[in-house]
Amino acid sequence: xxxxxxxxxxxxxxxxxxxxxxxxxxxxxxxxxxxxxxxxxxxxxxxxxxxxxxxxxxxxxxxxx
Numbered sequence: 001x002x003x004x005x006x007x008x009x010x011x012x013x014x015x016x017x018x019x020x021x022x023x024x025x026x027x028x029x030x031x032x033x034x035x036x037x038x039x040x041x042x043x044x045x046x047x048x049x050x051x052x053x054x055x056x057x058x059x060x061x062x063x064x065x
Contacts, residue, residue, distance in 0.1 A: 004039045
């Protein structure tokens with residue numbers, strides 16, 4: 001699990017909105033946990049563990065930071 005840190009809730013939410021589009025396009029994916037200025041991902045996974053697409057998404061998320 002990775003924690004992304006932001007200045008405030010507004011930045012956290014904006015990040016989730018951006019990466020949420022990528023996650024949705026990739027198909028069924030893990031959830032996000034937003035706590036004010038922190039976003040945790042992945043939270044859970046239907047497949048019972050990380051899949052190759054999770055690592056691909058993580059790389060894309062890093063590019064959006």
